[in-house]
Amino acid sequence: MSGSNHAAFFGGDRDTQRLFRAALVAPRLKVLYMPTTKAACTTITMMVSQAEASHRPDLADRVMTNHLSPHQTIHAASVNGLLRLAQLPERRLHDVLTSPDWLRLTSIRGPLSRVYSAWENRLLLRAPGFARRLADRAPDVVTGLDGHQQLDLTATFANFVRAFADHTDDFMRDHHFMTQTRFIRPDLIDYDMVVRVDTPGALDDLAAVLTARSKASGTGARDVTPQRLNEGLGIPLARVCTAADADVLMSRYGIDYDTFGFSQSDARAALSSQLSPYVLSATETRLLRQLRGSIQRSLDIADATRLRRRAGFRAMRTIYAVVHKVSRRHVAIPQRFM
Amino acid sequence: MPAIAGLTLVARRAQVMYTPTTKAACTTIKHMLASAEGTYRADLVDQLTVGHISRGLTIHHPSIHGLPRLLDLPEREQRHILTSPDWVRLAGVRDPISRAYSAWEHRILLLKQRRPHAIASLVPDAMVDGRIDLVASFATFAKALAHHTDTFMVDHHFLPQSHIVRADAIDYNMLVRVDQPGTIPAIADMLHRRTSRVVTPMRLNEGLGVKVSRVCDQHTANHLMSTYAMDYEAFGFERQSYAAQLEPYVLSELEQSLLQKYHSLVERTSGISRAARARTGVKFAVRQIGRSVRQRVHRRNEPVDPREMHI
Numbered sequence: 001m002s003g004s005n006h007a008a009f010f011g012g013d014r015d016t017q018r019l020f021r022a023a024l025v026a027p028r029l030k031v032l033y034m035p036t037t038k039a040a041c042t043t044i045t046m047m048v049s050q051a052e053a054s055h056r057p058d059l060a061d062r063v064m065t066n067h068l069s070p071h072q073t074i075h076a077a078s079v080n081g082l083l084r085l086a087q088l089p090e091r092r093l094h095d096v097l098t099s100p101d102w103l104r105l106t107s108i109r110g111p112l113s114r115v116y117s118a119w120e121n122r123l124l125l126r127a128p129g130f131a132r133r134l135a136d137r138a139p140d141v142v143t144g145l146d147g148h149q150q151l152d153l154t155a156t157f158a159n160f161v162r163a164f165a166d167h168t169d170d171f172m173r174d175h176h177f178m179t180q181t182r183f184i185r186p187d188l189i190d191y192d193m194v195v196r197v198d199t200p201g202a203l204d205d206l207a208a209v210l211t212a213r214s215k216a217s218g219t220g221a222r223d224v225t226p227q228r229l230n231e232g233l234g235i236p237l238a239r240v241c242t243a244a245d246a247d248v249l250m251s252r253y254g255i256d257y258d259t260f261g262f263s264q265s266d267a268r269a270a271l272s273s274q275l276s277p278y279v280l281s282a283t284e285t286r287l288l289r290q291l292r293g294s295i296q297r298s299l300d301i302a303d304a305t306r307l308r309r310r311a312g313f314r315a316m317r318t319i320y321a322v323v324h325k326v327s328r329r330h331v332a333i334p335q336r337f338m
Numbered sequence: 339m340p341a342i343a344g345l346t347l348v349a350r351r352a353q354v355m356y357t358p359t360t361k362a363a364c365t366t367i368k369h370m371l372a373s374a375e376g377t378y379r380a381d382l383v384d385q386l387t388v389g390h391i392s393r394g395l396t397i398h399h400p401s402i403h404g405l406p407r408l409l410d411l412p413e414r415e416q417r418h419i420l421t422s423p424d425w426v427r428l429a430g431v432r433d434p435i436s437r438a439y440s441a442w443e444h445r446i447l448l449l450k451q452r453r454p455h456a457i458a459s460l461v462p463d464a465m466v467d468g469r470i471d472l473v474a475s476f477a478t479f480a481k482a483l484a485h486h487t488d489t490f491m492v493d494h495h496f497l498p499q500s501h502i503v504r505a506d507a508i509d510y511n512m513l514v515r516v517d518q519p520g521t522i523p524a525i526a527d528m529l530h531r532r533t534s535r536v537v538t539p540m541r542l543n544e545g546l547g548v549k550v551s552r553v554c555d556q557h558t559a560n561h562l563m564s565t566y567a568m569d570y571e572a573f574g575f576e577r578q579s580y581a582a583q584l585e586p587y588v589l590s591e592l593e594q595s596l597l598q599k600y601h602s603l604v605e606r607t608s609g610i611s612r613a614a615r616a617r618t619g620v621k622f623a624v625r626q627i628g629r630s631v632r633q634r635v636h637r638r639n640e641p642v643d644p645r646e647m648h649i
Contacts, residue, residue, distance in 0.1 A: 061609035069602030070609065125599070148547065233595045280592070283546045287596040290448070290546075293392040294600065298607040300384040300393065305614040307385070 010188050019185055023085035025096060026052040029213045032085065032096050032104045034184045035075075037176045038117045039109040040197040042230040044206065045082075046074045048105075051210040053219040054081025066128035066302050068295060071229045097189065103213065105206075106184045107195040108260050111253035112246055112267045116237050118176040119160050124153075124233075126292045128299055131174035138163040143279065151285045153278045157240040165248050181259045194260075239278045243271040345502065346408040348419060349375040352532045354426045355408060355419050359502050360495045361440040362432040363516040365543040367525060368405075369397045374529035374537045377404030389611035391449070391604055394542035420508060426528065429503045430516040431573050434566035435559055436550045441495040442479045443545050447472075448597075451605040456489050469594040472553045472587040480554075480561040487565060498565075500572035513573075553587055556580045 010016040024033045026048050033048050035041035049055040060073040073079045088096060096102050109117075122131035123138055141155035164171050171177040184191070193209070195202050203226035214221040241249075250257065250264050257264055280288065346357045349371050356371055358364035372378035383396050390396045397403050408416055419425050432440075446453060446461050447470070453461070460482040464474030483490050490496040500506075505513060512528070514521045526537045554562075559580045563570065570577060589597065 061613050064610065064613065067606060068599070069606050071602070073606075146541070233599075234591055281590065283548060284590065284592050284596065286544070286546050287593060287600065290392070291596055291600050291603065293394070294603050294607060297390060297392050298603060298610060301387050301389075301607065301610050301614055304385045304387050305610070 013188060015182065015185055019188065020086040021084055024048065025083040025085055025088060027083060028052055028217045028219050029210070030102045030217070031213065032102060034106040034189065036107050036180055036184055038114045039107040040203060041107065042072055042074060043203060043226050044107055045080055046229060047207055047210050047224045047226060049074060049080040049082060051214040051219065051221050051224045052082060053221040056081055064302050064305050066299050068127055103193060104189060104191045105193045106191050107197045108180050109197050110262050110267060111256045112249055113198060113237060115177065115249050115253065116241065117232055119157065120232050122174060122176055123160060126295055128295070129174050129176065131171060131177060134163070134167065134170060137167060148282050149285055150282055151280045151288065153235065153280060154240045154275050155277060158245060161245040161248050164252065168252050179253055179256050181255045186259065238270050238272065241271060242275055243268050243273050246271050344407060344409050347371065347405040348408055348411060349405055351375050352529055353424055354428055354532065357429045357503055359430050359499050361437045362430040362499065363522060364430070365394060365397055366522060366539055367430060368403055369540055369542060370526055370529055370537045372397065372403040372405055374533040374535045375405060376535070378402070379404055387611055387614035389608050391607060426512050427508060427510045428512040429510050430514050431499050431503065432515065432517045433575055434569045435554060435562050436517060438562045438566065439476065439550045439554060440545055442476055445493060445495050446479060448600060449604060450601045451608060460486055460489065466586060466588045469589045469591065472548065473584050474586060476553045477558045480558040484561040484565050498569050500568045505572060551580060554580050555584045556582050
């Protein structure tokens with residue numbers, strides 16, 4: 001990726017590199033999509049990929065990233081088949097970022113439900129990502145004896161709120177917790193379509209738009225429909241989050257409320273000042289722990305494979321260097337090719 | 339003998355021979371034995387790419403437990419181990435019905451994605467409003483097991499314990515009921531005495547904590563007692579009574595949701611594991627080098643996530 005791309009369009013902003021690497025481009029559809037974490041990005045990436053007719057589900061098993069389900073491999077470039085903004089030559093960037101022929105798309109979600117979803121995914125389930133390392137700052141609250149323990153979800157979430165308030169910057173290094181304003185930078189990218197994913201029918205409307213573009217561009221794709229992917233556990237926010245905790249969280253996402261016009265009072269209205277503890281059953285707690293254990297195991301396998309790949313390359317580089325020396329031929333320095 | 343010797347493990351330092359019985363605390367006992375013997379390779383646990391679904395289950399891999407198989411030892415040594423009073427010949431057994439439930443829960447309920455096709459078609463989940471009814475599903479399994487025994491017993495988790503332990507062929511001097519209180523600590527104490535190593539029993543590969551009496555009625559129990567009649571005969575298990583009828587045990591919405599996520603994760607882990615094991619050796623390294631060269635030659639500027647590997 002050429003550094004001059006950044007300077008030309010975003011003036012060397014600190015988020016430029018991240019934006020270039022994250023933004024997806026469907027060249028036949030003429031869609032630029034900035035996938036906002038925890039705002040239906042899995043579903044929308046799938047729809048864009050299907051509309052572009054670039055989706056390669058057959059490659060899902062070859063992807064060594066730490067996705068928790070086959071559906072989530074849609075985020076891998078080889079599976080979604082979409083380009084990244086960073087891959088485009090400079091002469092095309094202007095077109096993609098400014099032309100009325102292109103649809104610049106992103107999604108947003110109410111910050112309170114989004115941060116709850118991020119907590120559930122990154123801390124409760126311990127999904128792979130930076131925030132996993134912060135789990136000990138927001139420990140589980142467990143009752144009962146060994147073998148019959150039960151997780152108090154309300155108290156555990158309250159621990160998270162306190163930890164998040166004290167270490168906001170640390171949590172926001174994981175982009176699942178990053179403010180949406182910072183993540184999608186609407187001040188740098190002129191979005192034509194900002195989908196409020198928590199509005200009923202919004203994803204269906206997006207699907208219709210993508211289907212129409214697909215037909216107009218002749219990708220040959222079938223109608224696109226939103227699938228429910230990467231859903232949460234279905235726990236109502238009001239069961240675990242008090243109004244006071246909500247105020248703490250909303251204060252940290254004040255910029256999102258200001259930028260996108262979300263209503264804090266609407267978010268607070270459904271919440272209580274006091275809650276009865278929501279304690280998981282022993283079976284639910286065991287299932288949760290089994291899930292965490294298996295997530296750790298899948299991480300181990302993926303990490304071990306990447307380490308093995310590097311070891312394999314080091315071995316090959318050594319062999320190449322020896323062959324080069326023995327042959328006494330001048331060949332390109334191995335490091336440039338490995 | 340070969341059928342048993344292939345499973346039976348030997349701890350030479352502790353002078354303990356152990357035949358692991360599936361779904362009878364074999365994960366815990368193997369872990370204790372390997373720890374006492376000093377062969378347990380905790381450092382390798384996170385490097386194994388075989389598709390075990392938890393770190394605890396990696397103990398079943400030979401590179402992790404480090405214990406030789408009886409089968410692999412010289413015949414003379416095998417005979418000595420099988421007859422010497424200095425050796426402890428250990429096996430664990432468990433009430434057949436609770437064992438069958440444990441096997442069903444692990445191999446059928448939790449590892450849905452790994453059900454062999456022949457078995458999967460015989461044990462559909464019984465659903466109520468999109469959630470699994472454990473009582474009805476377990477009953478379906480027990481009936482299918484009774485009528486298609488050979489199909490299920492390809493998986494040794496469903497094999498009768500008498501077929502695994504073969505107490506008729508091996509003179510066990512420590513044949514224990516692992517489902518009785520105090521048994522596992524007693525094994526830990528025995529290993530400590532023989533090796534001077536402190537061995538802590540760990541709760542590994544536990545189930546979901548569902549009581550068998552809550553999901554198994556008398557009709558289901560009768561199927562299982564018939565299927566495992568040889569275990570009752572060989573080990574003298576008491577034939578217990580169960581409720582004539584049970585209320586459905588339908589998973590909560592959260593349990594169902596967690597279970598579905600678990601299924602997706604198992605499917606993904608299996609895929610990663612298969613792909614990981616294909617990425618070994620010189621051929622793979624050469625292909626990757628070729629790919630790097632092609633990228634360099636074509637000056638491709640793909641900001642490929644280095645964590646994403648594909649051929």
